[in-house]
Amino acid sequence: MALKIFITGATGYIGGDTLHNLYAKHPDHQYTALVRTKDKAAIVEKAYPNVQIVIGDLDNSELLEEQASKADIVLHTADASDHAGAAKAIAAGLVKGHSGNSSKPRYWLHTGGTGILTYEDSEAGRLGEHSDKEYNDWTAVNELTHLPASAFHRNVDEIVLETGEKHGDVVKTAIVCPPTIYGKGRGPVATRSRQAYELTKLVLTGKYIPVVGSGKARWNNVHVSDLASLFTLLVEEAGNPTADKQSELWGSKGYYLAENGEHVWTDLAVRIGQECTKQGYISNLEKKSLTKEAALDQAGFEAVSWGWNSRGKAERAKHLLGWKPSGPSIEAEVPNMVQEEHDLLSKKA
Template sequence: MAFKIFMCVFPLPLVSLPPLNCRKCMRYVAGDVLYVLARKYPGFEYAALVRSENSAARVREAYPNVRVVLGSLDDADLLKREAAWADLVLRHHNNAADASDHESAARAIAAGLVEGHTESRPGYWLHTGGTGILTYFDTVENRFGEPPGRIFDDLDGVEVLTSFPDEAFHRNVDKVVLECGTAHADMVRTAIVCPPTIYGNGRGPVSGRSRQCYEMAKVILTKGYVPIVGTGLATMDNVHIQDLTQAYILLIEAALAGNASPELWGARGYLVAATGEHVWGPLARTMAAKTQEMGLLKGDGGIKEYQMSKEEALETAGFEALSWGLNSRCKGRRLNKFLGWKAEHPSLNDEVPGIVRSEAKRLGLL
């Protein structure tokens, strides 16, 4: 019997989103994972939740053997049925901008996994959270553009990551996943994967563009200044999209092998997929310098810096710009220790020319 995967990752929300627009990032990550899976494991049975006919047509064209499931995250019965059918559910968070991740969808998936699986045939749930949860302490203290205050650790400090305050980004759905993976550990194995800032071109059929760094390049290209939030010393972790995809592949292969390690699943199954880190101010300066070198800025003078307040950042590029003033740092050691995951693709700094080039092409400047 073929291994069955339900990818609850392509839906478009029924309501418009705030500026962060995580639905695009969601499709970006999901598309890259499916690109690799479909080639490496063509014998698997795949089902993908898709909200719009337009996206459905693109998925069908790229992957004729994928069963498209038209629906939304509000279709609880559908989600429950598909989760019961699948051996593994891959689901991304919905909307990080206001921390309103779709909790009812998560509960429907949990119910379906419990209903459709047994100890002899366990179900697996790979849920994508995000290290946006780590910005909680900056936001609650109204700190923007300041140096980092603390570094988390997903190996020695995993209990801290699984016990954030309820109002933190993603926490409402994290709790549902953790509860399912502990209360029903004999039949459902859960893992929460938390990527930080993602960069690199995605290989999926719907969206190949990430957000934070690409919006920074857009501001530099269109407004002609270096955007700095506060002191510019806020720091975040990062990961190349193809390295992130490999983390999912390793977890799926662990599921295939029947790996039931409590270090990967359940109460301790909280894995930060970070391979590097960057400071937002220096990154903006590097990006602006590369933009000048490529001849994409008008005028002969040097590009000036513009220091933004929290309100100006939101007005300039929504939550993406605000994130340039937030800290999110965590030692992502669990994936490496237990699955041998490591960076194999260019660093964010090395990728800067490619980010500028791709954004310039998207804007019609190249």
């Protein structure tokens, strides 16, 4: 069955890779993409001739509501976890546009982020400390859907969850919550992630191994193609619902951590440094401690995140959707990260 899919972030890293995967597997779906500029729209149209483009941004609530009201599925990836106005507009559109037939609900696939799991460290002022705390989206999904209001991204999570609970008969919601994402994106515009790549950039330009706080913080990771495959599985489920799984897939239980591994930030920085030396770009690297303020000054929020713990187990998608991550590990991707960041820096020089 051909579905009407409205996607935000088609020119971004997550949305670009997901659209690539979806379009390749399901070219018969009717895709509409929100794009901010005509120049970027032309790039998307060239890559995907059958995708309809609407020009606008997340501050255009009327446009978002209108497009959401026409869609069977809204795939929201553009600054999704931090733009409350866009979330409210999408919610209103999905509810407004529903025909009233609960046998044919609309679907909202929303992109969160596991920065939400760092609140304990950030609020306690801990930096780089070891933590055994690990969330689980299968055995303890209720904990993830009831995090404190002060947690990063939580205000937008609440809008999505409330929509799925209050209007669950006509709007099915799922929050996909990725951690550190890596790998070269296959989208037509943005192909680079930030966290691990900013770390690589800092090692190359600063010529040292950054150690934030105590240097023991851990974070999950996922290859961008595996994240795209999870979104694709959710789209496929929406198009062909599994009757006995609906209550587990959407709404109050529709919260999906999207990890396939874990790294210690300092260990990853050391590995990146070793690869920089191996490729002949730097030698004699030493570790350098960074306070929160120094980390912010060096590389912004990404650098501070290298000192916070964000840990969880992604079991829900595996149990319910048969998700099988198969991308290379973040450690295996380090040589490509170093080469790509070096090439980018050389172009800017």
